[in-house]
Amino acid sequence: MHDVIERYIASWNQTDPQLRRKLIDEVWAPDASYIDPLAEAHGRDAIDATVAAVQAQFPGFVFTLLDSVDTHHRQARFTWGLRPAGAPADAEPVAVGFDVAVADSDGRLTSVLGFLDKVPG
Amino acid sequence: MHDVIERYIASWNQTDPQLRRKLIDEVWAPDASYIDPLAEAHGRDAIDATVAAVQAQFPGFVFTLLDSVDTHHRQARFTWGLRPAGAPADAEPVAVGFDVAVADSDGRLTSVLGFLDKVPG
Numbered sequence: 001m002h003d004v005i006e007r008y009i010a011s012w013n014q015t016d017p018q019l020r021r022k023l024i025d026e027v028w029a030p031d032a033s034y035i036d037p038l039a040e041a042h043g044r045d046a047i048d049a050t051v052a053a054v055q056a057q058f059p060g061f062v063f064t065l066l067d068s069v070d071t072h073h074r075q076a077r078f079t080w081g082l083r084p085a086g087a088p089a090d091a092e093p094v095a096v097g098f099d100v101a102v103a104d105s106d107g108r109l110t111s112v113l114g115f116l117d118k119v120p121g
Numbered sequence: 122m123h124d125v126i127e128r129y130i131a132s133w134n135q136t137d138p139q140l141r142r143k144l145i146d147e148v149w150a151p152d153a154s155y156i157d158p159l160a161e162a163h164g165r166d167a168i169d170a171t172v173a174a175v176q177a178q179f180p181g182f183v184f185t186l187l188d189s190v191d192t193h194h195r196q197a198r199f200t201w202g203l204r205p206a207g208a209p210a211d212a213e214p215v216a217v218g219f220d221v222a223v224a225d226s227d228g229r230l231t232s233v234l235g236f237l238d239k240v241p242g
Binding site for chain 2: 035036037040070072073075077098100102113115
């Protein structure tokens with residue numbers, strides 16, 4: 001699970017459309033869903049469009065894991081932060097969220113259930 | 122979602138087998154799954170057996186929500202604690218866990234993804 005979560009975060013930071021879609025195809029199962037308080041996306045096309053929209057809203061920002069990934073069976077929980085690219089690793093993130101991810105037997109994500117702990121003020 | 126989460130917690134505290142099963146049938150969709158670090162249960166029979174096993178392991182203990190339920194769309198996250206029945210509300214729980222629950226359009230749970238933050242030492 002740790003590897004797929006790292007690549008999941010990387011897909012949020014990959015702004016080249018072709019490379020981003022390649023990562024999304026690797027990370028997500030075809031019929032996967034992503035649901036957070038602000039977005040609901042079903043299938044890779046919709047997930048890719050959601051990631052692209054967030055990137056357009058926060059140009060020059062990067063997502064990072066804020067602490068370790070807690071995983072068992074095929075599920076994981078983790079907290080992420082959004083900061084300007086190049087900001088110090090201890091800089092206060094402008095947004096903080098929390099995801100639970102579920103993977104299939106191939107290790108691809110079937111569902112990410114997202115929550116927000118801090119939104120840009 | 123808040124109501125089904127309250128009844129979900131109540132089902133963990135209902136030790137009368139028939140009343141517990143009635144609650145479980147109301148709270149869970151037929152093909153639901155419950156997965157935490159120590160248990161994986163698919164369907165109401167297996168979920169009921171899992172709850173019964175935990176009750177047998179911790180007789181006289183009760184589950185309570187430790188803070189508010191954060192919910193959007195049909196998903197919720199919440200933290201629970203396990204304490205001896207009658208313990209003060211501010212007593213340190215012997216176990217603390219965190220669940221993300223997903224409901225269907227009828228408001229019944231289809232999936233609970235559980236994690237543990239503190240296990241009995």
